[in-house]
Structure formats: C-alpha cells, structure tokens
C-alpha cells in the first residue's frame with residue numbers, strides 16, 4: 181500500500197472528501213470514484229479515482245474507526261442510511277469551508293430532483309454537512325479558525341466571501357433543515373429504506 185491511510189470517520193466522509201478533492205496531477209479535474217475496495221487491514225478501505233480532465237488514476241486509502249465487512253463493501257455506503265460521523269471531534273479530512281460547499285451541493289440537488297425521497301435525503305445530508313462545519317467554530321469567533329482550513333481554495337473562499345461562512349448564517353441554514361432527532365432516526369432506519377442513486381455518481 182503506497183500511501184499511509186488518511187483518518188476518516190466513515191466511508192461516507194471518505195467519499196465526500198473525494199468529492200471536494202481536485203486531481204493531484206492537473207489540479208483541475210473532478211475525480212470519478214470507483215466502488216470501495218478492501219485494504220490490507222479490516223478497517224482500511226480504498227477508492228480508485230480517475231480524473232475527469234486528464235484521466236490520471238490514483239488510489240486513496242482511509243482508516244475507519246471500525247472494521248468493514250465484505251457486505252459493507254458491496255453496499256452503497258452513501259445512499260445507505262449511514263451517518264457521516266458519530267463522534268464530536270471535527271473532521272480531519274474535510275475543512276469547514278468544504279463542508280459548507282458540500283451542504284450547498286446537496287441543497288442544489290434538492291432543486292434538481294423531482295423525487296421526494298431523494299429531496300428528503302439531500303436535506304438530511306445537507307444538515308449533516310452543516311453539523312460537521314459547525315464543529316469547527318468556537319463560541320468566541322463567528323468565522324472558522326484559519327488553521328482549520330486544509331485547502332488553498334478554502335482560504336481564498338473565506339477571504340473573498342467571509343459572510344458565507346459566518347456562524348449565525350450557517351446556524352440559521354441548519355435550523356431550516358431536518359432536526360437532529362430526524363437525522364438520527366433516519367440514519368438508523370433498517371436497510372430497505374428508499375435509496376438514492378449510487379453515491380459515486382455524484383457528478
């Protein structure tokens with residue numbers, strides 16, 4: 181395994197990380213992601229990506245808090261009823277600006293789909309992404325700390341549009357989405373609940 185696995189809180193979080201990560205070779209292309217594959221340890225999972233712009237392939241490895249079963253690898257982790265994270269600790273993969281961007285993508289997909297089930301799921305995912313963003317804010321600061329930002333694109337976005345990332349605005353957006361109780365109940369629904377499109381076809 182050439183690359184040390186990155187720490188992820190779930191397969192969902194790992195896949196969302198690949199959504200916000202540009203191609204390392206050309207810095208432009210979005211990554212088309214394969215289904216997950218088993219790593220060399222039970223809690224390690226890999227994804228092979230192909231750049232939509234230059235075609236370069238790369239494999240990313242992630243270390244999860246718990247071991248994956250073969251059934252987990254056959255399942256569709258993002259469209260299954262899986263939480264992004266079950267711990268209070270902020271993400272180590274995705275920074276607060278990227279979480280806000282992911283929430284925005286989910287809310288745009290609400291407008292783009294006629295399916296009530298998919299709309300409901302997208303609003304729940306958007307709520308989960310905003311919850312992850314808000315984990316980075318401290319009570320005495322209305323903007324995320326600079327050192328929480330992982331990508332140059334995030335630093336640029338925060339400099340240019342700080343009002344988009346102000347805590348009161350995010351808290352208000354979050355309050356308009358499904359409440360914590362609903363998010364938790366839905367992610368704990370048994371398998372067989374309505375499913376979204378395969379998660380790796382996000383683009």
Ligand SMILES: [Zn+2]
Pocket residue numbers: 203204205206207208209231232233234235236
């Ligand atoms: Zn590329």
